[in-house]
Amino acid sequence: MLGLSYARGEYIGFCDSDDFVDVASFKKAISIAKNYQCDVILLRSVVFDSVTGESYDFYDTHWWDYILQEKAFAVVTAISAPAVFRLEPNANTRLLKRSFIEKENLSFPLGLDFFEDFTFHVAELAAAKIFMYDKTGYYYRVNRAGKLTEQKSTKRFDMLKSVDLAFKEASSRNVNMSGWAYIICIACRVMYWCGQNTLVKDRRRFFELSTELIQKNVSKELFCVCMETFIDEQEKVLLSALKVGAVNFLVTHASAGRIRAVDTFRLLLSKDYGKEARRVVIKMFFSKVKSSLYNK
Template identity: 35%
Template sequence: MSIIFEEDGAESVDPSIIVPMYNTEKYICETLNSLVSSDFQNLEIIVVDDGSEDNSLQIAVNWFQQRKQAGKVLSHKNQGPSASRNEGIRLARGKYITFFDSDDICVAATYRKMLHVLDRNPIDFVIARGVSFDNNTQAVSGFPDSYVWDSILQGRTIHISTLMQEPRIARLESSSVLRIFKREFLISNQLTFPEKLFFEDAAFHAACMLRARRVALLGETLLFYRVGREGQTTGSFGKKRFNMLRILDIIREDVEQNDVPDSIGANLIGLLVRMVVWCSEFCAYDDRPTFILDAVKRLNAFPKMWIPLYASDYAYDDWERELCAAITSCDYGKLAKIAENVPEDKTDFNKNEDASLIGAILDNKKMHSIFKKANRRIKNITQSLKTRSGN
């Protein structure tokens, strides 16, 4: 590990944002610009380059030097995003720690609100919402957990709860980017990402959910998740999908070492079932039967009542219930057919949320005047949001 750039900035920083980076020279400036768009005074950004083969590293260093931004730019040989995140946790100075990907866009104003919730409540971490945007068209769509958010919040902006009181929190999408953690929570529980594996967020999510005392949900959008870009791991086909099987093993081993209430376990398994289906869609066609067979074996190795409980008490629709039934009965033929007919997400954006999000983006005059490329991208996304919300 080499430190390429270092700027200490203020004596104390909050939060520390850890950004693993690999071959994102076209996007890293947009990402970094969006992270600082609300002019945080004590923000620390730690960029960890994972052996990029393009100009990402030099572009990131130039950005830090021009802004004199507090933080670090590190470089190591390619090991995957988990190693980069773990190194960032080790070096972070902030009382609070979060993560961001090097090709996405952040609504930094939401960070302020998340920190406000963390400062004033006895919670371990706070979660915000995310949306996806197409890299080519800038079309915006909701995350697959939109219905979970809506069912929990019931129109509220903030909800603070234990997992026992609100087990559906465990069903939220596993992206670590959507959370800000108290550093003490991560360190005291020795929480890190499993290295040299993809879909590492799922294991980290499960570990955090099994150990959290109280969690806050902030019903505002933080993340624009970029989809459809060239070279994106989550949108590619191939053997990497089989990493999900090892992730299931890691989570099951963690579950076996903890006394997990069935309600929490049921919602966690509901998330994993959906992730397995998603991974199967992106397996090479010839590999799909083997992947489904191995995944079903692993899902059925969790406590037996979790999948039926999710189906009866928490499933979103008949498609999810049929999926759960096919897994528990090991009906591979039916499961393959169900998995090939994933229903289209018809979730509409909440107009109030859209208006708040648009306001947060457009309020950033300094970013718009300095960073023209990011400004064009954000304007396109904003216009897409306005069209969807009818404004």
């Protein structure tokens, strides 16, 4: 935020100290995006391992492919392509017009040490005309000693505050039902990931708060839209578990423990929100039984 207050350039970008950007790709993207008067410029990212030197696709590659449909670039909005909310909520993978930031009064929430990107991600994309350029612009480093996002601590609770603020942004910016579905989907994923990386003693409390957030913000209608929007069974089960408050299931699953039958009761018994989850849990149960018999 201090940097933003001093910035005078036409476009604003961010880069973490352990990552790097392809300046040439960013410059090329700007030269094209200006013709379309876009507010936000997005480029693909690549993950690279600091130890092995290997690189692989970024976490949102599927959604880039889904939106671009093999085009060299696309100009979209949250209305025409609500799946943009599913792109990785990382402020570093994009450029924003400084005038757009000022006009929309965009800011990173103060008081959060980690995960402040999520709120900014939702607010900017809800309001922007977006240029998506099918080139790699950002290189995200992993497997580095001291990397903050790979540490387990109580700071993971910052994600819950960020998600709560993001939901408020979505409401104030009149995001439509399709956009909300994608926001809920990515929120479930990031909260679950953070839940996996909390300290063991804090994990139950983390998922109790997570279920409260989802229960407060996801209506039955929105839940049904989400179930049609999610791309895999794991996400459907995750949302169902958060919606019905299956905390024991979430804690055990996140801890890679053996899920007991009793932990699935909330999913199995919920008539309104557990239908998809019931189907998958039952499928998992019979798969385990079959595997057990085969091994004998």
